[in-house]
Amino acid sequence: MQFFFEVLIAGLLSGVMYALVALGYVLIYKASGVFNFAQGAMVFFAALTTAGLVDSGLSLWLAVPLTMVAMVVLGLLTEKFVLRPLVAQHEITLFMATIGLTFFIEGLAQAIWGANVRALDLGIEDVPLEWLLESANIAVSQFDLIASGIAAVLVTLLAIFFSKTKIGRALRAVADDHQAALSIGIPLQHIWGIVWAVAGFVALVAGLLWGARNGVQFALTFVALKALPVLILGGFTSVPGAIVGGLIIGASEKLAEVYLGPYVGGGIEGWFPYVLALLFLVVRPEGLFGERIIRRI
Amino acid sequence: MKYITRIFLAAAVATVTWSASAQEQFIPAIDYRVGPYAAGGSGFFGGAIDYMSLVNAKGGINGVKLVWEECETEYNATRGVECYERLKKSHGGASLVEPLSTGIAYGLLDRVAQDKIPMTTLGYGRSDAADGRVFPYVFPLITSYWNQAAGMIKYLGDKAGGLDKLKGKKIVHLYHDSAFGKEPIPVFEAYAKQLGFELIKIPVAHPGNEQQSQWLQIRQAKPDYVILWGWGVMNATALKSAQRNGYPREKMLGVWWAGSEEDVIPAGAAAKGYSSMTFNTPGNYPVLDEIKKKVYAAGKGNLEDKGRIGSVYHMRGVTAAILWVEAIRKAQEKYGKGKVMTAEQVRWGFENLNVDEASLKALGAFGMLPPVKTSCLDHEGSGAVKVQRWDGKSWKAITPNWVTGDKAMIRKMQEEGAAKYAAEKKIKPRDCSKEG
Numbered sequence: 001m002q003f004f005f006e007v008l009i010a011g012l013l014s015g016v017m018y019a020l021v022a023l024g025y026v027l028i029y030k031a032s033g034v035f036n037f038a039q040g041a042m043v044f045f046a047a048l049t050t051a052g053l054v055d056s057g058l059s060l061w062l063a064v065p066l067t068m069v070a071m072v073v074l075g076l077l078t079e080k081f082v083l084r085p086l087v088a089q090h091e092i093t094l095f096m097a098t099i100g101l102t103f104f105i106e107g108l109a110q111a112i113w114g115a116n117v118r119a120l121d122l123g124i125e126d127v128p129l130e131w132l133l134e135s136a137n138i139a140v141s142q143f144d145l146i147a148s149g150i151a152a153v154l155v156t157l158l159a160i161f162f163s164k165t166k167i168g169r170a171l172r173a174v175a176d177d178h179q180a181a182l183s184i185g186i187p188l189q190h191i192w193g194i195v196w197a198v199a200g201f202v203a204l205v206a207g208l209l210w211g212a213r214n215g216v217q218f219a220l221t222f223v224a225l226k227a228l229p230v231l232i233l234g235g236f237t238s239v240p241g242a243i244v245g246g247l248i249i250g251a252s253e254k255l256a257e258v259y260l261g262p263y264v265g266g267g268i269e270g271w272f273p274y275v276l277a278l279l280f281l282v283v284r285p286e287g288l289f290g291e292r293i294i295r296r297i
Numbered sequence: 298m299k300y301i302t303r304i305f306l307a308a309a310v311a312t313v314t315w316s317a318s319a320q321e322q323f324i325p326a327i328d329y330r331v332g333p334y335a336a337g338g339s340g341f342f343g344g345a346i347d348y349m350s351l352v353n354a355k356g357g358i359n360g361v362k363l364v365w366e367e368c369e370t371e372y373n374a375t376r377g378v379e380c381y382e383r384l385k386k387s388h389g390g391a392s393l394v395e396p397l398s399t400g401i402a403y404g405l406l407d408r409v410a411q412d413k414i415p416m417t418t419l420g421y422g423r424s425d426a427a428d429g430r431v432f433p434y435v436f437p438l439i440t441s442y443w444n445q446a447a448g449m450i451k452y453l454g455d456k457a458g459g460l461d462k463l464k465g466k467k468i469v470h471l472y473h474d475s476a477f478g479k480e481p482i483p484v485f486e487a488y489a490k491q492l493g494f495e496l497i498k499i500p501v502a503h504p505g506n507e508q509q510s511q512w513l514q515i516r517q518a519k520p521d522y523v524i525l526w527g528w529g530v531m532n533a534t535a536l537k538s539a540q541r542n543g544y545p546r547e548k549m550l551g552v553w554w555a556g557s558e559e560d561v562i563p564a565g566a567a568a569k570g571y572s573s574m575t576f577n578t579p580g581n582y583p584v585l586d587e588i589k590k591k592v593y594a595a596g597k598g599n600l601e602d603k604g605r606i607g608s609v610y611h612m613r614g615v616t617a618a619i620l621w622v623e624a625i626r627k628a629q630e631k632y633g634k635g636k637v638m639t640a641e642q643v644r645w646g647f648e649n650l651n652v653d654e655a656s657l658k659a660l661g662a663f664g665m666l667p668p669v670k671t672s673c674l675d676h677e678g679s680g681a682v683k684v685q686r687w688d689g690k691s692w693k694a695i696t697p698n699w700v701t702g703d704k705a706m707i708r709k710m711q712e713e714g715a716a717k718y719a720a721e722k723k724i725k726p727r728d729c730s731k732e733g
Binding site: 013128212221254267 | 503507509511529562601
């Protein structure tokens with residue numbers, strides 16, 4: 001039983017890390033109806049920029065705000081040169097544009113900082129909590145616990161931002177209908193600029209935590225793969241949904257790998273969350289917390 | 298008259314240029330400098346190009362200069378095959394091909410045999426391709442995965458106080474869930490049966506950036522050693538996860554694709570004390586100094602970051618190019634010094650390589666790689682490995698001499714594997730006694 005709980009806790013903590021990446025997708029989708037394929041590339045760009053600045057001799061405390069500035073600029077430029085010319089175009093057109101953006105950002109990051117892999121030290125030791133290990137023989141990573149705390153704070157802030165602020169309400173209006181929002185005087189470009197900047201901030205937080213966890217390398221773009229089933233499960237428009245989806249995906253993939261894996265040759269962690277998400281999609285297409293769309297046909 | 302003189306002069310220059318290019322031996326560089334594995338690709342191909350530049354700076358191979366053209370694959374098998382097809386007839390024809398990718402190598406296996414172009418697969422690819430009777434155009438030079446796996450068990454046995462001391466021990470094989478990760482399993486299983494240790498196989502799904510469930514299983518099994526057969530982000534993640542779960546890195550032994558700076562630097566302090574296999578002894582060598590003096594000082598170095606000269610991937614690239622150049626040199630001894638060799642002639646050179654200690658001394662690479670002697674039967678040429686340890690800043694060799702496992706057992710397995718492949722593909726193995 002102790003081992004079961006150990007696996008479950010590890011899964012829940014990993015799930016929070018997936019949710020961090022999923023949040024970036026939710027933000028952009030919620031505000032603009034665009035599935036931003038480039039979110040993984042943004043995570044990589046943010047982590048590489050911070051690590052690059054630190055390696056150039058800057059302190060982490062200076063490198064992080066500078067990277068934040070870079071992410072805001074990247075977001076604003078994306079809005080101006082990629083999204084603005086495509087206003088009122090079909091969703092698939094915007095989606096294709098973000099695919100192009102992915103390759104551009106990946107290339108840009110490596111062109112600026114090179115292809116070398118880097119370490120990123122946030123000063124948080126990634127070791128098991130000793131007292132828990134000694135008292136209950138359960139290994140829980142100190143780093144993952146702190147990362148979960150950061151994610152909780154971030155989600156709370158974003159939830160308040162969306163529901164309690166004027167900009168948050170404007171964001172939701174834009175998401176519902178671009179043209180209707182424009183007609184009542186909501187500045188679309190301004191709103192999109194803000195949301196891309198906020199998504200850049202979320203990408204920075206995810207990049208810092210994932211970069212410190214596994215190192216800063218191109219493979220950071222792959223963390224996006226972990227976020228997709230989270231989105232399907234939690235819904236594309238719900239911030240709390242991303243967290244709950246992350247927890248479910250994290251816990252189920254770990255339990256499946258440990259208890260189901262040995263019967264099917266192991267290595268199922270990669271595809272199991274997708275199967276789970278697919279099954280969920282059949283029962284509840286809008287996800288756990290997504291908005292149910294009812295259309296008259 | 299002046300105009301006509303100019304035309305003749307231009308024609309003469311063109312002729313000289315053409316004849317100069319006719320004295321060039323073409324090597325396609327099917328490489329990857331962007332994408333997920335760019336760090337390894339840029340180091341390896343940077344090293345190979347640096348050595349070829351050095352050879353050219355010293356006058357070429359008996360006057361024949363080397364020329365190369367790069368084609369970016371991003372480690373993608375389809376692009377790799379496309380690059381090969383695009384470059385195989387360039388500059389008078391490719392002398393050899395080295396894709397540094399198991400996927401691309403598999404894609405080219407039949408094509409190189411058809412085009413009669415030798416393919417080197419240094420430290421990767423099919424282990425049974427060492428049987429030159431079935432795979433005349435493939436050269437898994439120095440050491441294949443199977444001999445590496447045998448070397449690993451030999452090392453762990455030595456560490457335990459003798460191979461017999463491995464009886465009753467638990468060894469985890471933590472592997473990338475792909476053909477690459479599964480390749481050494483037959484060797485480990487044969488040794489487990491022979492020596493009586495328990496082999497626990499734990500796969501990691503690609504890309505391997507999340508391994509908590511695997512490491513919890515490892516924690517529960519309490520193994521004596523963990524063999525890390527990983528690639529890319531999986532390696533740094535494994536080291537970090539080991540730390541997160543309190544498993545000592547001193548008990549971990551990695552495949553050589555988990556043994557470069559790119560594998561340990563992202564793991565930071567978690568990598569300290571970790572060991573891996575290698576077919577190069579880390580350190581500095583006269584050939585590297587020469588590259589710095591004659592190539593980088595002349596502004597012709599391939600690496601942007603000079604600090605990477607002599608790094609694991611760079612040294613592997615230099616090693617590969619040394620063997621390519623020696624194969625061409627060997628071919629010239631038979632087919633004519635100072636002539637450009639055909640791919641078929643270079644293949645003969647690879648099959649008759651004899652890079653002994655004296656040659657390595659002359660090349661400034663003594664100790665950097667083991668002596669390599671190939672034949673029609675043996676396209677591997679060595680089978681020796683070393684073990685290196687990361688001290689937090691650099692790799693240090695911890696086995697003073699080259700280590701070999703049970704080479705007879707491995708050879709038997711290679712011959713069986715090759716015979717099976719020959720039967721599947723309806724290949725009639727060559728009779729090596731008739732080869733010149």
